[in-house]
Amino acid sequence: MTHDASAYGLWPLVILNSAIFIIFAFSFGKPQSRRDWRSFGAFSAFIVALFTEMYGIPLTIYLLSGWLQTRYPGVDLTSHDAGHLWSTIFGFQGNPHFNVLHILSNLFILVGFILLSAAWKVLHAAQQQHGLASTGPYAYVRHPQYVAFMAILFGFLLQWPTILTLTMFPLLILMYVRLAHAEEREARDAFGARYEAYAAATPAWLPSPIGHRPAGSKSGGVARR
Template sequence: MDAHADYGLWPLVFINTALFVAFAASFFHPRTGRDWRAMGAFTAFLVALFTEMYGIPLTVYLLSGWLGSKVPALQATHSGGHLFNDLIGWTGDPHLSPFHLASYAFIGGGFWLIAAAWRVLHDAAQHDRLATTGAYQWVRHPQYDGFLLIMIGFLLQWPTIPTLVLFPVLAMVYTRLARAEEREVAARFGAAWADYAARTPGFLPRLRRTPPAGHDGGPGESVGGLAPRRPR
């Protein structure tokens, strides 16, 4: 079988990118310019990923020159693209390897987190208050965390040089977007936001969460998370 038959499948690059972008958008519900920038960063990662998965295995070509003799499985086939499997000598179905199974958990958890956080935001917008419940009790930016978890999941099953380079860049992009959101919320809610931000981490949850101070917070005066998006 021709190893190169596993690549050059450009329709699959387009179809998979479009499907995952549409799937993510259905969970994230982008509406603002900032939302679309977050989606754009995620789309760039997917394009780089699926281009190597089905189009041109650039990473395999680059690594096979000096690792080929040490890692025989590192070949320009679909199985050979699962680099972590190649490095540990996994000989079974690559889709059942420990790395691949872990990737399912990260990707599924990421999509769940994005959807769960959006429901909290949507409810907060309907009641003209800030998001403080659900995932927002643990971190201030659960939806961005969701995107990062999905990307980590894809890196576990199909790491490439472009996506490994892109990941920290996109993490910084999401950090900048999050900080811009926080400035808007701080300007609107002042001390209430400062209290919330002081006891709730931005991206990495604490093992022991600081209990809320004071009251539950009524409309317009709750201790808040991110600025809510208005419902459609």
């Protein structure tokens, strides 16, 4: 096994990459309320944990080194490419940055940020008018911003899985679902029958198939703040 000393311990890259994605999420999501900051903080913790293992300390590689060396004796565990564990486990050959999982990862992350930005624009406009968000992503799902965060996090897991982020992911999903339920209770109190009609016509997380969307689904979505 050869040793690539430059593969890890690159703390400037940890800081730089964490800052880039956290700033992107902040600029697209525009957290304002305590609930927003809570969801944004959890997302930021996931990002820092991810890049700490990607460029700083490969804790998952260390913990799994015995199993990995036994199962994949030809893999250089000290190399950066070995950190792409799905590529190692599924036996992908060549540069892991160009395999199908990495490409899917980039698509999930890109779509997530686009959805986050589009949802914020609609929500902000609704808030300015003290009304309900009903156009754009809110015409298809009731919680597009949380869907966006989930897509981004899932994309990163496809790219670079770690024990910590794999553990954090279901906990973050649970947190986003609970926050969504809290928002819906507030929306029902604030908008009554109007929100009930919207909720009955618009799925919470996944858009309805084409041709199966109930009528009246543009009656209005929740303005959370």
